[in-house]
Amino acid sequence: MSAVATTAAAPSEAGVIAGELVNSFGQMVQSYEKHYRLSRGEALQRAAESPADEGERALHGPPDQVSWFDLHALTSTDPDRATARWEEVKRAALDELRTGHRAAVAVETVNDDAWQRAQFLALRAELSAEWQPRNGVERQLIDGMAQAQHGFLTWLRTLTIRTSLESVTNDRRHQDEGKWGPPRQSDADAVEQAATMMDRFNRIFLRTxxxxxxxxxxxxxxxxxxxxxxxxxxxxxxxxxxxxxxxxL
Structure with a gap:
């Protein structure tokens, strides 16, 4: 009896996406019931209404602002367009990852701006130019090294600032009291914390x-x-x- 060759079917995300869309609709219904005090029927009707902008924001707005509920609304009127929009969102996410912006966002603070993003991407570009990553795994490792070096430099600056302020404080003590005073425990802890974090990020860089x-x-x-x-x-x-x-090694 000859064996029949079979090819495994490519994995499909259709079922997973359908579940997310259904969940988003259910959450919107619950939100109308809770916050607007609507009955279940009224909440269902409100959630099923077409967006005021007829889906323009979901179709043409920033990809990172497209929600599951947006895609659910698009699916209700044009399933093919909703599928195409989901593919556009995924491509945008892949571009963000491969260009290093995803890694940059992970280490940014609320006060960081365009210059800080450019600084991180400069670190990443230097590492990429040297190593020429050949695949996704190597790109992820390069991103990790850039994040670690960014953390190292951030804490090095913090250490420099804290030790400099400690020196200024002791200069004032020397002038006012005629003697040098040892750093307070809280000051010493702050300096030690910065040094420890700097060393930790350096170790992460070397491990990566x-x-x-x-x-x-x-x-x-x-x-x-x-x-x-x-x-x-x-x-x-x-x-x-x-x-x-x-x-x-």
């Missing part, structure tokens, strides 16, 4: 660098310090040079 180096080391059959040719069993073969920038 080692992971990237390990990937590169195991990508070729033989690793030597200098690339070139060598004879193995009377045959001349090419070998892979050890990746540049890898620490000695």
């Amino acid at each position: 660098l080692r992971a990237l180096c390990d990937m590169r080391r195991h990508s070729g059959p033989v690793i030597v310090k200098k690339g070139g040719q060598m004879n193995v069993a009377q045959q001349q073969v090419n070998v892979v040079a050890e990746p540049k920038g890898c620490p000695t």
Whole structure:
């Protein structure tokens, strides 16, 4: 009896997305019932109404502001357009990830602006130029290294500021009291915290660098310090040079 070759079906997200759309509609109904004191029937009718802008915001607004309920409303009138819009949202999310902006947002504070984003992307660009990431895993490792270096520099600046302020305080004590005073415990703790965090981010950077180096080391059959040719069993073969920038382990 001959075996019949079968090909596994490609995974489909249709069921998952349908569930999200249904859940979003249910949550909107509950919101109308709770906050507007509507009956279940009135809430269902209100939630099913077409958007005031006829879906223009959901179709043409920023992708990161498209909600499940927006897609549910689009599906009710034009399922194909809703599917196309969902694909556009996913492509935008992939672009955000691959260009480093997703990684940048993760380390930004509420006061950060365009300059801070550019600073992070500059770090990432330097690392990418050196390593030339070949796939998604390596890009993620580069992002992690950029985040770690960003954290290191942020805490280094904090340490510098805190130690400088401590020095100014002691100068004033020396002038006012004629003697140097040891830092208060809270001051010492603040300085120690900054130094500890700086060291922690440096360790994260080095650990991520080692992971990237390990990937590169195991990508070729033989690793030597200098690339070139060598004879193995009377045959001349090419070998892979050890990746540049890898620490000695």
